[in-house]
Amino acid sequence: MATTLTTRGQTDSDGIEIRVVQEGDLAEWGRALSSGFMEAKGDGSPDFIREQFVPGRSLGAFDGARCVGTFRSTVRELTVPGGASLTTDAITNVTVSQTHRRRGLLTRMMTRDLATAAERGDSLAILVAAEYRIYGRFGFGPATQHKGVTVHSRLAGGVRVPASAEGGSFELQTMEEYRKNGPELHERFRRTQPGAIDRKAINWRLRSGDLQNPDKSWKEPLVVIYRDPSGRPAGLLAYTVTDEWPNMITRSALKVRDHFAVDRAAAAALWRYALQVDWIERVEIPNIAPDDPLPLLLDDPRACVDGGDSSSDFVWLRILDAPTAFAARSYAAAGRVVLQVTDRLGYVDGRWALEAAADGTGRCTRADDGEQADLALDVRELGTLYTGNDSTARLHAAGLVDELRPGGAARADALLRVDFRPWCPDGF
Numbered sequence: 001m002a003t004t005l006t007t008r009g010q011t012d013s014d015g016i017e018i019r020v021v022q023e024g025d026l027a028e029w030g031r032a033l034s035s036g037f038m039e040a041k042g043d044g045s046p047d048f049i050r051e052q053f054v055p056g057r058s059l060g061a062f063d064g065a066r067c068v069g070t071f072r073s074t075v076r077e078l079t080v081p082g083g084a085s086l087t088t089d090a091i092t093n094v095t096v097s098q099t100h101r102r103r104g105l106l107t108r109m110m111t112r113d114l115a116t117a118a119e120r121g122d123s124l125a126i127l128v129a130a131e132y133r134i135y136g137r138f139g140f141g142p143a144t145q146h147k148g149v150t151v152h153s154r155l156a157g158g159v160r161v162p163a164s165a166e167g168g169s170f171e172l173q174t175m176e177e178y179r180k181n182g183p184e185l186h187e188r189f190r191r192t193q194p195g196a197i198d199r200k201a202i203n204w205r206l207r208s209g210d211l212q213n214p215d216k217s218w219k220e221p222l223v224v225i226y227r228d229p230s231g232r233p234a235g236l237l238a239y240t241v242t243d244e245w246p247n248m249i250t251r252s253a254l255k256v257r258d259h260f261a262v263d264r265a266a267a268a269a270l271w272r273y274a275l276q277v278d279w280i281e282r283v284e285i286p287n288i289a290p291d292d293p294l295p296l297l298l299d300d301p302r303a304c305v306d307g308g309d310s311s312s313d314f315v316w317l318r319i320l321d322a323p324t325a326f327a328a329r330s331y332a333a334a335g336r337v338v339l340q341v342t343d344r345l346g347y348v349d350g351r352w353a354l355e356a357a358a359d360g361t362g363r364c365t366r367a368d369d370g371e372q373a374d375l376a377l378d379v380r381e382l383g384t385l386y387t388g389n390d391s392t393a394r395l396h397a398a399g400l401v402d403e404l405r406p407g408g409a410a411r412a413d414a415l416l417r418v419d420f421r422p423w424c425p426d427g428f
Contacts (some may be wrong), residue, residue, distance in 0.1 A: 009062075010108065016068065016100070018108050021058040025067065026050055029060050032067035034215070036095020045214050052202055059113065061096070061105045068097040071109040073117070076428060077198040078124060079190055079419050081388055082330025082360065089117035089320075090197070090428045091127040110138050111345065114320065118347060123321035123328075126197075128314060128427060135316055139345055141380035143317035143387040144422045145290040146197040148307025151283040152276060157299025159272035165265035167229035170273060175208040177223045178223045180239070182207075185225070185233050189260040191287075195315065195387055195422025202287035203426070207238070207258065221257045226269050235261030241280070255284045260425060268297055286310040289423035315424045317383040323428040325386060331356035332417040337408060340373035341382055348379055356415045374408030377401045388418030 009019030022028050030044025061069030076090035091113065092198055093111065097104050117125055126143070129135045170338050173181065182204055190196040206210035212218050219240050226235040238258035244251040254277055261267035266295055272285050286307060288294065295304040319325050322341075343349035345398045356362035367373070375392065377385075384390050392412040395401040403409050 003043045004094070010112070012104075012108070014103060015063065016103065016105065017062045018059060018060065018069075018105070018112065020056055021053075021060045021403060023050075023053075025060060026053065028065070029058065029070055030068045030356040032060070032097060033070045033093055033095055036070060036097060036405060039215060042215070045056070048211075048214055049285065051205075051211055059109045061109065068100040069105040069109060070095045071106075071113060072099060073113055074200075074428060076126065077190075078126060079192075079194050079196045080325075080329040080386075081193075081194045081422070082328075084328040084330075085191065085192055085198075086124055086325065086328050087122060088197070089113070089120075089122045089125040091125060091183065092428050094127070106134075107138075114318070114345065114347075115140070117136075121321075123319070123324040125318040125320060125378075126315050126428075129316050132313075135346070136378075136380045138318065139317040139343055139347070139379040139383070140318040141378075141383035142313035142315075143383055143389050143422045145389060146287045146310070146312065146314050146425070147290055148284075148286045148310030149288055149294070150305045150307045151285070151294070151298070151303050152305070153275050153280050153282060155300055156303035159268060159275055160297045160299075161268045161272055162265040163229065165269040166261050167265070168171045168234070168269055169227045169229065169231075171225050173223040173225055175210070175220060175223075178211060179204045179208040181225060181233065182236060184363040185262070187238055187262060188262045189235075192262060193260075193423060194418065194420075195389075195424045196426060197315075197424055197426055199426060223258075224273060226261070226273070228266060234263065235259075235266035235270045237274060239274065241277075248352055250279045251281050252279050253282050253284050256286070259285070259288075264293070271297060287425055289399045290421050292423075315422075317387060319379060319383055319386060320347045322352055322364045322410075323381075324356060326362060327363070330360040331362045332360075333414045334358040335411055335415050337412045337415065338367045338371055338373045340401070341377040341379055341383070341402070341411075342377070343379040348382070354412075362415070372405060374403070374405045375401055376404055385412070385416055389422055392416070394397065 007146045009017040011017040025219040026046040027044040030049045031041040072093040074090045076088045077085045080089040221238040223238045223239050228234040244255045295301040320345050332418040339352045351367040353367040396409045
């Protein structure tokens with residue numbers, strides 16, 4: 001079974017070749033990546049790209065010697081409802097040069113990557129969509145949300161922290177300690193948070209400044225680890241401070257760069273720490289789970305307001321293997337629904353029976369040909385429902401899911417309901 005993209009190129013009638021990127025292509029591929037994201041080409045930052053380069057996982061569209069399209073995938077572990085983890089094809093660095101748009105280059109790169117992922121045995125593919133209307137046609141649907149909030153420290157009052165967190169302690173970290181102690185703690189957190197993905201060593205190097213993107217500025221954060229009353233690390237907060245003192249009155253802001261915890265008690269303890277930092281007028285949190293209980297922890301929940309332009313869908317998900325994906329997640333109730341799924345790429349096209357037992361386990365199998373379906377939907381909506389990012393009833397109300405049998409949407413929601421919506425704090 002294939003484990004990486006085949007190196008053989010595919011040349012269309014227009015002479016543009018789609019092929020696997022080799023070591024000698026990195027500078028040219030990097031220049032295409034920069035211009036694709038509206039940045040100066042420069043030298044393509046080949047040394048920086050080499051740090052992230054995995055042979056066989058990057059594609060380029062080449063018009064002669066010039067790269068005019070980029071595409072890269074990585075291996076990620078995604079936590080699904082119930083806490084199981086699935087190996088996932090994580091797609092990133094997708095660009096097509098302005099000079100070569102509308103020629104099908106994205107379609108050629110995407111379909112090639114998805115075919116390879118399916119051959120490899122990946123049941124899911126994920127990406128972060130820069131534009132909403134592009135990726136639905138490849139079967140991706142919004143699977144996580146995040147939002148930005150600002151907490152006005154002086155208005156918030158206290159932060160309600162569970163008794164189980166009292167007696168815990170805080171320890172400031174150096175960047176070396178951040179890089180050393182963060183991974184194990186993040187992995188414990190990630191296993192508790194549906195929608196979250198694992199962090200690679202390169203992500204920790206970037207966060208701690210050991211590796212820096214030459215095209216982006218980096219400021220060293222303050223990092224604190226929270227230890228629970230037993231002394232075990234249970235949460236981490238990284239932040240920077242904007243120091244503003246007009247007329248010797250503080251207008252300083254604490255901006256959260258990283259926040260995760262293995263349980264709600266540790267998370268609350270870290271929020272209290274952030275809101276008690278001296279001289280801080282407001283705490284800015286650009287990425288928090290859509291239904292995080294933070295506002296309700298405050299003496300005055302009105303002190304936590306919408307942070308503005310950072311609220312959006314985030315990770316999009318595409319199902320490649322329905323039986324494997326749906327067997328991995330848990331279910332809220334026993335029941336059975338039959339789904340008529342449309343998948344233009346063919347991976348999960350057809351009628352599927354989703355069955356869940358009282359113990360929370362479930363399975364997805366091909367339904368009998370003569371069995372009536374409860375719901376009809378596209379594979380992109382199936383991805384949204386899979387993580388619990390939205391309800392069947394809401395998608396039905398929006399005309400994105402058709403109810404073929406009365407009560408079908410309610411039956412599906414009874415099975416797929418999650419207590420908290422999925423969240424992914426990490427890009428890729």
